[in-house]
Amino acid sequence: MKVKLACADFSFPLVPRERVLDLIAMLGFDGVDIGLFAGRSHIQPKDVLRNVPRAARQLADRALASGLNLADIFFQPAADFQSFAPNHPDARVRRKARESFQRILEFTTRCNARHMTLLPGVRWENESYESSLERCSEELAWRCEQARQVGVVFSVEAHLGSVVPTPKQVRQLLRMAPGLTLTLDYGHFTYQGISDRQVEPLVKHAS
Numbered sequence: 001m002k003v004k005l006a007c008a009d010f011s012f013p014l015v016p017r018e019r020v021l022d023l024i025a026m027l028g029f030d031g032v033d034i035g036l037f038a039g040r041s042h043i044q045p046k047d048v049l050r051n052v053p054r055a056a057r058q059l060a061d062r063a064l065a066s067g068l069n070l071a072d073i074f075f076q077p078a079a080d081f082q083s084f085a086p087n088h089p090d091a092r093v094r095r096k097a098r099e100s101f102q103r104i105l106e107f108t109t110r111c112n113a114r115h116m117t118l119l120p121g122v123r124w125e126n127e128s129y130e131s132s133l134e135r136c137s138e139e140l141a142w143r144c145e146q147a148r149q150v151g152v153v154f155s156v157e158a159h160l161g162s163v164v165p166t167p168k169q170v171r172q173l174l175r176m177a178p179g180l181t182l183t184l185d186y187g188h189f190t191y192q193g194i195s196d197r198q199v200e201p202l203v204k205h206a207s
Contacts (some may be wrong), residue, residue, distance in 0.1 A: 006033050006069075009033065010037065012024075017042040025068050032069070036075045038076060045075065045076075045100070070113035072113065072116065072117055073117070075104045081119060086140060087135040098143075102146065105147060105152060109150050120156040120158060120173065133172070133176070136177075141176075141177040155181040155182050155183045158182065158184075166189070167189060167202055182205045183206070184199075184205075184206040
């Protein structure tokens, strides 16, 4: 089976937006991961949300011109982990987070991408870990179903500072949120002194 490789556009933050896809194609990659990171990516979430069809058409045209497939849309709606976390304790914030998710999911399908990544949420200090995790699993399961209905694979990147900073906690979340997959970055575990051997069982859940 041919191995397909993608490169993230946010690997080159100093390369102009209109040139970064050409650079990635020139390096020989088949696909590109697009970062939609509030305040720190080539394409800003606020610009996409202002006009989803137009933003999707522009990205799809640029990818086609560069000969790249859109491998992933990685959406981070805020510069911090808390403001729009899927498991925010405030129901009004969760509702807004769902709405923005649905619009970026529409963006994902309109630009012919078939994979979307979010951050999973955080542990909130004023409640038990179990409560934070339970609300996280409910919100992520809902997102999985929304994505499944339009043919998009949904995943989260478990990271240091999230509600699931260790492989054991990640496995627990996966059991609680049917259909959830991983955008797996060993670095978040390695930094904590967790060995590759402990991380490798998660590979089967990576999409």
